Amino acid sequence: MKNVTDSFISLIYLPSAEGFGLNTNILETNIINLSVVLGVLIYFGKGVLSNLLDNRKQKILSTIQNCEELCKGAANQLEQARVRLREIEMRAREIRVNGYSQIQQEKEYLIDVASVNLKQLENLKNETVHFEQQRVIEQVRQQISRQAVQRALRTLNSRLNHELHLRTIEHNIDLLLAMKNITD
Template identity: 30%
Template sequence: MMFPVTLFAAEGGFGINLNPLETNLINLVIVIGLLVYFLKGLLGGILERRRESILKELNDAESRLTKATSDLSKAQADLDSAKDKAEKIRADGKVRAEAIRSDGEKRTIEAMAALKQDALADLTAEGARLTEQLRREAALAAIDKVLADLPGRLDDAAQARLIDASINNLEDA
């Protein structure tokens, strides 16, 4: 029993055969059904393993992202801390440099004052020494003049009075 449907009346034309036994439609349905049944487990396992692998990689990527984010936050905190320390060190350095400069200026002023004081003391001492030397020289000059004039002014009576006065001065002392 053949029910070919002919679309074209001409020989060798195109037609559709609706007989399931002649078209092996039943065999194809059985083979496709078996393939789906057996391949379902195989393909399902492969797809399940692939899905698990992808989920594991996503979870790993997510944990690495979380760790990287945490590390970045820590690194930024460390950077901020390092910046704060650097700023503090720089400020401390400025303060210390200013203190050293002030101390150097103070020492220089003190050294200059000490030098001025020493120079003034040396000048005063030199002035006193020169004054004393001039007094001695003046006294020696006066004594030399008196000794030169004394023999002409001193007679025997004046000489006796001078000797008596000197003796009295020695006794009182």
């Protein structure tokens, strides 16, 4: 402080011939007026400035607190999203495993159904073949029977004369009479 005072004193005593100097007339320089204005500003401005700084400090603190709360909320939401993601991934794995097992079951079921259908078709084919065999055998029997009857008729016609014909008729009549007597 002594150095500052010495500097002002040395400026006051500078010769005015050099062109630079300090005006020592207090009334002309308004040092008192400036001191009073500065004192009033400091006295009254101190409270206003203090209030402005306190308000600004409170706003900054509330903004920081809001940001921290938002950050915590976002962290909670992120954690919840991660938990939900893990649950969804587990569910997806379960669905995938169940899907594979269901596909395997469906595959086995279709193979079983195809096997049953194949057996039914095989049985139906065998029955159809057997039926056709029986039909062909019956046709062959009928044809053989017709041929046998035709051959027998030709043989009978070639060997049958009038006398043999009469004896056959009499024999059949006697058989019919005997059957009638038995039933009466």
